[in-house]
Amino acid sequence: MKKIGVLTSGGDAPGMNAAIRAVVRKSIYHGIEIYGIKNGFQGLIDGYIEKMNTGSVGDIIQRGGTILHSARSEEFKYDEGQQKGIEQMKKHGIEGLIVIGGDGSFRGAQKLTEKGYPCIGIPGTIDNDIAGTDFTIGFDTALNTVIEAIDKIRDTASSHERTFIIEVMGRDAGDLALWAGLADGAESILIPEKKDEFEEVIDRLKRGQERGKKHSIIILAEGVGDAFDYADKIKEKADLETRVTVLGHIQRGGSPSAADRVLASRLGAQAVELLLSDEAGKMAGIQNNKLVRHNIADVLEEKHTIDFNMYQLSKELSI
Structure with a gap:
């Protein structure tokens, strides 16, 4: 394999730039040409592809977001869009693709692999909701952002003797809420x-x-329901004045933590090695601090689960 591409897709996550840097420099180390694809799968369809070098990723390991930008693509969900992406890769001589993102991004990678274009997935999402890996890129940074916010809100809650609901991201997975709640001594976690x-x-x-x-x-994880509705219910059932803070997209931004930089660097390098070993359709992950690889198809089929022992512990400590 002489030429490979890399893109970021779906929601951005702190540490994506560190992963891009690792992919680019690991590729160059092995004498492979590396191409950056901007704006995710939509950028692949539109041909926003440019060759990268070591300088392309200089001074980005500490930056949040993604220098390749990200976008969701309805067009790429269908065969016609996927074929357009393949034609663009043929045009540039790209033989393999590394996709950094969440489960939606992995579905696109799996489709390309099935059509004969080998892809490797790197899990990048603050929700930590990907099976087959203990942690995803961006989770640790987002967690620390949430904890910092809770610490400040607790000062106000104490001063004004009020109950606060803090809504964090997590449509289908409660990891961010659970870890933040346990780390910050929250009285309840939903x-x-x-x-x-x-x-x-x-x-x-x-x-x-x-x-x-x-x-x-x-x-409260956003997937549970509307925080303001819950505040009304608390007022009705417990007669407590309740304030709501929705942290929103602040959780996605900021300089990645050391843990996310190291994780992204390890997974980015591993992804290149997997492509060079002809292991198409795999996800690079980490379990018990050891690098692992799983079939993307298996990862998509298996549902991520939280640590219910941690959840029980949070209730025991909040009595």
């Missing part, structure tokens, strides 16, 4: 995997009131 436990939250708030507790922090 995650998509345990949507039916709101009554426990009310009981915990009432028990706190009985022993004189004046403020509480509740972490």
